[in-house]
Amino acid sequence: MEFLVASAVGTMTAGGVYLLLRLRTFPVILGLALLSYAVNVFLFSSGRLAIDMSPILSKYGEASYTDPLPQALVLTAIVISFGMTAVLVMISLGAFLEADSDKIDIDETDANEDVAK
Amino acid sequence: MSTSGNLLFLIALLPFIGALVPGLMIRAGRNATATFTAVPTALALILLLTMAPAVLNGETIQAEIEWLPQLGLSVSFFLDGLGLLFACMILGVGLLITLYARFYLSGEDPVGQFYTYLLLFQGAMLGIVISDNILLLLVFWELTSLSSFLLIGYWKHLPEGRQGARMALAVTGAGGLAMIGGMLILGNIAGSFNLTDILQAGDAIRASEWYLPALILILLGAFTKSAQFPFHFWLPHAMAAPTPVSAYLHSATMVKAGVFLMARMWPVLSGTDAWFYIVATTGLVTMVLGALIALFKDDLKALLAFSTVSHLGLLTMLLGFGTEAAAIAAVFHIINHLTFKAALFMTAGIIDHETHTRDIKRLGGLRHVMPLTFLIGTVAALSMAGIPLFNGFLSKEMMLEEASHTYWAGSAYAVPVLATIGALLSVAYSFRFIGHVFLGPVRDDYPAKPHDPPFGLWAAPALLVILVVLIGVMPFLADGIVAAAASAVTGAELDPHLKIWHGVTPALFMSIIAVVGGAALLALHAPLDRAWIKARRPEAKAIFDGLVASIVGLAQRFTAGSHNGAISRYLAIFTVTSVVLGAIAFMGGGLSAPTRDMLPIPAVIAVGWIMLIVATISVVTMHHHRFRALVLIGIIGLTISAGFVYMSAPDLALTQISVETVTIMLLLLALHFLPKETPRESPMGLKIRDGLIAVAAGAGVGGLSFAFMQRDIPTISDFHIANSYEGGGGTNVVNVILVDFRGYDTYGEIIVLGIAGLLIYALMHALLEGPAARRLRNRDYAQDRSRDRHPLMMVVVTRVLMPIALLVGIYIFLRGHNQPGGGFVAGLVVAIALLMQYMASGFAWTQDRQRIEYHTLIGFGVIIAGLTGVGAWVFGAPFLTSSYTYVNLPPIEEFELATAMLFDLGVFLTVLGAVMLMLYSLSRIARYAGSTVNVTPMDYDPGSRVDDGSEST
Structure with missing residues (x-):
């Protein structure tokens, strides 16, 4: 089980990084989304895996619980990463509409034009 | 602390307090400003002289207030013979300079500024000579560099003044940096940053292997300040300052600071070869x-x-x-x-x-x-x-x-x-x-x-x-x-x-x-002078300027080389660096033996895992087809949610699944404007390079995660589980952590989310006012779109669903403290319910029925959460301390009311507002892009069509 989670985290990280290194905005956004998944699962897994031990206190005597702290951290991380993705989407959309190109790198020619300005 | 100790604080403070006055009364003329400079100086001098007899008898006057004890930093002053001598010089000459400058400066100079700088400098110098804490001494030391910069460059209109000031700051500032290093070493050897303690630890310091580095670093500071060869060149150039400044800084004070420091450290550092x-x-x-x-x-x-x-x-x-x-x-x-x-x-x-x-x-x-x-x-x-x-x-x-x-x-x-x-x-x-x-x-x-x-x-x-x-x-x-x-x-x-x-x-x-x-x-x-003028000799300013120019050139080449506008390159460099650093750390640390048994793998989970892996690989291979990639991302997100359910994280599953929904909606909306395909433009070499980087990063993170999960480490989580019910009044530990134990973090996070929402809103406005707006209107959109964009069935179903979805949201919110749910999830669920209306009935129709602005929601959310925290103050408790009670209201079952729920309400409102504002902003662009907008709920209204038909026939 641990291996499955770890390999999933690894695969998503690899995929995320690869897409992050692409040259257009949309793949980069997808890459970031993948990387967010990977990071969230990674953080979550740092509390160790547990089955049927939800951190909901039982009314009926003693029970064991999984580590609630990483879950709390990841919960806000999920929401914040949505906010981050949204900002990124808006910025790339704006850049595309303004420049009519969704390339993320500044070309040599563009850079020269900027200097000329 | 004795009275005279208190007076020492007053002496140290007087110049700084006094510095405010001349600067504020800048138009009051030379007599007034000079008088108001002289008064604090004279007061400090008089106070100092009252202590002089005791000090001359060999006493040392001390005063101390803890400032940052964790860093060893305290505001402590002491006055011994050396300090008294320098303090008298600084204040006495300061007084004379004040008088002299009154007559030297012309009425056109901004005299108020001059006296403010002078007092600032005087206070900084005074601080150096009476500091009993070397960290405090360093603060004052840097302050002299800064205030002397202002004084030397006082005649801003003279290029020599500006250049001289800059050179003085560069040289003495660099020396000051070196000295910080030396002082920290010294404090480490002595085990204290108090000068009195360090002066006692001379033998230990001289015997330490760190003695030489510390000595050299401190001397660098002293030599640059006191203009010793080869750092002497800044002093003549600083002569561009008005003469009162030269007389003060370069005879009595600033340049003597280095000498003072060597004298102060004499018992500790001297006596060696x-x-x-x-x-x-x-x-x-x-x-x-x-x-x-x-x-x-x-x-x-x-x-x-x-x-x-x-x-x-x-x-x-x-x-x-x-x-x-x-x-x-x-x-x-x-x-x-x-x-x-x-x-x-x-x-x-x-x-x-x-x-x-x-x-x-x-x-x-x-x-x-x-x-x-x-x-x-x-x-x-x-x-x-x-x-x-x-x-x-x-x-x-x-x-x-x-x-x-x-x-x-x-x-x-x-x-x-x-x-x-x-x-x-x-x-x-x-x-x-x-x-x-x-x-x-x-x-x-x-x-x-x-x-x-x-x-x-x-x-x-x-x-x-x-x-x-x-x-x-x-x-x-x-x-x-x-x-x-x-x-x-x-x-x-x-x-x-x-x-x-x-x-x-x-x-x-x-x-x-x-x-x-x-x-x-x-x-x-006369003959020697002629020979001197003919002789070729190194010009310090030229060397200094050359040095500065070459450093600037180097920095520019480095910046231009690394910061060339290629984000993908920065990201690659960043990733590789992280991976390499992680690898180095791993090599250095070694790995202890695993302490945990692995959990079994049920068949369903294995299937889910295969789905996730295949989907991830497919996203990478098929990312050129953007829509397809988006669908695959959705699969990944949903699989992860399922995984959270299985692995005892119901709250995370709820959050993930609702965030997934809004994320996909958001990306879909964005994709409407972006190209639908990514061109294949990466050369094979780049793909292989990126692939290698990606695999290395993935292997590193995956390995780290695997190693992590196999081992037990002590955590602080037991505290949270033990105190969740008694302290926070809730049985859902995750929610109690969010709204209570770590409420301050959550408060910060909803503010960030709110800011992100407002940022997107602002970007949208900026965009619609720029050239992008024109481009948007003249765009050619795909023509193969559905003729019936607001299908009757969907409109009806979403409207029926609306109250149910709201009820679910409220239910999830209310149970959040004890069962999976809470403000975050509830906010997302309600947002989805509203978004469904936008999708089904159209932007304009929904917008017409919106009563509350989304910004208001964000604002109220943050304010409610903040006020809940502040409310704790009324009861004398720290910010965000929560309280709860049980209420029995027949016929409802006994339920709990906690202030934490009020806080959660703030979270709920902020999340709802931010998510709605983000998607609303994107849809507004769509409307601006000239999409036809319906004002009626359905594109195709059977009722009106029948009426039209009957009239025409």
């Missing part, structure tokens, strides 16, 4: 070199500047000798140099003021037209030359005496000979100051008609010159303060017995050689 050879040699070289250059300077202030460099070298050398007698001589010379040099600078200022030139070659014969200035300047210059009956003679004799029996690397002659040469040159330039400025025939080509200045200008130098003569004739007057200061430097009880006649000693002969030789050298000045 390294100290002797570094400090004494640097001092000796600086003394001779400075004097030599001074002789050939034509600018009066430049001459004095290099003479200052030379005298600072003398002081450094004396401290470098490391003997008690040398320390006495150094302390005595500090006083003497202050008196004659400040007077000389003021004289130079008077001459400049009256004749409008400082060029020695254009002066001469001023004795007849400015007799008073002549008297003051001559007495001070004779003292500088070391002529008997003036105080400069006494300390110079003591210096020569010490030099005469100092061995340098086995040679008995090196130091005495060089010291005599230094003294000889010093006599020569001092005589030149008198001879070429005041003596000789009266000229008729002065740029202005000179005459003696008003009383205000000559009063201050005259007072100093009186001191020169008094100490020179009756040196025992200075016995007390010199004894106290020298004792403080050396840490031993010393009794200097200052006197004029020491008998026939080697020093007397050296003095005679110096005076006769100096006079002879001056006679030969």
Whole structure:
């Protein structure tokens, strides 16, 4: 089980990084989304895996619980990463509409034009 | 803490408080600002003098307030003999300079600013000399660099002033940085940052292997500040400052700070070979070199500047000798140099003021037209030359005496000979100051008609010159303060017995050689000067400028090379660096044996895993088809949600699934405007490179995660589980952590989310006002879109669903404290319910029915959460302390009310507002893009169509 989670985290990280290194905005956004998944699962897994031990206190005597702290951290991380993705989407959309190109790198020619300005 | 200790705080604070006043009353004129500068200075001086008797008796006055005890930083001051001497000099000369500057500066200068800078600087200097904590001392040290920058560059319109200020700041600031390093090492060895403790730990420090690095770093700070060779070059350039500044900074205060520091650290750092050879040699070289250059300077202030460099070298050398007698001589010379040099600078200022030139070659014969200035300047210059009956003679004799029996690397002659040469040159330039400025025939080509200045200008130098003569004739007057200061430097009880006649000693002969030789050298000045001008010599400013230019060039090349606008390259560099650092850390640490058993793998989970892996790989391989990639991302997100359910994280599953929904909606909306395909443009080499980086990063993160999960480590989570119910009143530990234990974090996070929402809104507005708007309207959108964009069935279903979805949201919110749910999830669920209306019935229709602005929701959310936290203050508890109670309201089952729920309401509103604002902004762009907008709920309204039909037939 641990291996499955770890390999999933690894695969998503690899995929995320690869897409992050692409040259257009949309793949980069997808890459970031993948990387967010990977990071969230990674953080979550740092509390160790547990089955049927939800951190909901039982009314009926003693029970064991999984580590609630990483879950709390990841919960806000999920929401914040949505906010981050949204900002990124808006910025790339704006850049595309303004420049009519969704390339993320500044070309040599563009850079020269900027200097000329 | 004693009363006198409290007074010490007041003394340290007075200049800073006083600094506010002249700056605020900038238009009040010179008299008013000067008075308000003089008052705090005089007050501080008087307070200081009330403590003087105790300090002269050998007491040390201390005062301390803890500031950051974790860092070893405290606001602690102490006053011993050395501190008293310097504090008196700083405040006393400060007072004289205030008077002098009042008459020196013209009415057009911003005088208020000047006095504010002056007081700031004075406070910083005062702080240095009475700090008992080396970290505090460093703060003041940097403050002197900054405030002297302001003072040197006071005449902002002069390029020399700006350049000189910049150079001074660069050199002394760099030295200050080095000194921070040295001081930290020192504090580490001594185990305390308190100066008093460090001074006790001299033996341990000298024995430490870190002694040499600490020594060099601290000396770098001291040498740059005190303009020692090869850092001497900034001082002459700082002469572009107004003369009162030069007189203050470069005779009495700033440049003496380095000397002060060496004196302060003398008991700790001196007494080793390294100290002797570094400090004494640097001092000796600086003394001779400075004097030599001074002789050939034509600018009066430049001459004095290099003479200052030379005298600072003398002081450094004396401290470098490391003997008690040398320390006495150094302390005595500090006083003497202050008196004659400040007077000389003021004289130079008077001459400049009256004749409008400082060029020695254009002066001469001023004795007849400015007799008073002549008297003051001559007495001070004779003292500088070391002529008997003036105080400069006494300390110079003591210096020569010490030099005469100092061995340098086995040679008995090196130091005495060089010291005599230094003294000889010093006599020569001092005589030149008198001879070429005041003596000789009266000229008729002065740029202005000179005459003696008003009383205000000559009063201050005259007072100093009186001191020169008094100490020179009756040196025992200075016995007390010199004894106290020298004792403080050396840490031993010393009794200097200052006197004029020491008998026939080697020093007397050296003095005679110096005076006769100096006079002879001056006679030969004209031919020597021509030779000097012809000779090629390194120009310090050119070297400095070249150095700065090359550093800037290097930085620019580096920036241009690495920061070339290619984000993918930065990301690659960043990823590779992270991976490499992680690998290095892994190599260094090793791995302990696994302590946990692995969980079994049920078949369903294996299927889910395969789905996730296949989907991830497919996203990568198919990312060119953007829509398909988006669908695959959705699969991944949903699989992860399922995984959370299985692995005991119901809250995460709820959050993930609802965030997933809104994320996909968001990306879909964005994709509407973006190209639907990504062109295949990466060359194979780039793909392989990125693939390797990605695989390495993935392997690293995956391996780390795997290693993590196999091992147990102690955590703080047990506390949260144990206290969730009793302390937070909830059984859902995750929710209690969010709204209670870590409520402050959550508060910050909803604010961030709110800001992100507002940012997107602002971006949308900026976008719709720019050229993008035109492009949006003229775009060619795909024509193969659905004819029925708002299908009847969907409209009906979403409207029926709306109240149900809202109810679910409220339910999830209310149960959140005890069962999976809470503000975050509820906010997302309600947002989805609203978004469904937008999708089904169209933007305009939904917008018409919106009653509350989304910004308002964000604002109220943050305010409610904040007020809940603040509410705790009313009950005397810290921010965000929660409270709860159980309520029994028949017929409902007993339920709980906690303030944390109010906080959660804030979270709910903010999340709802932010998510809605984000998607709303994107859809507004869609509307702007000219999509036809429906005002009726359905594109195709069967009812109206029937009516139309009946009318037409």
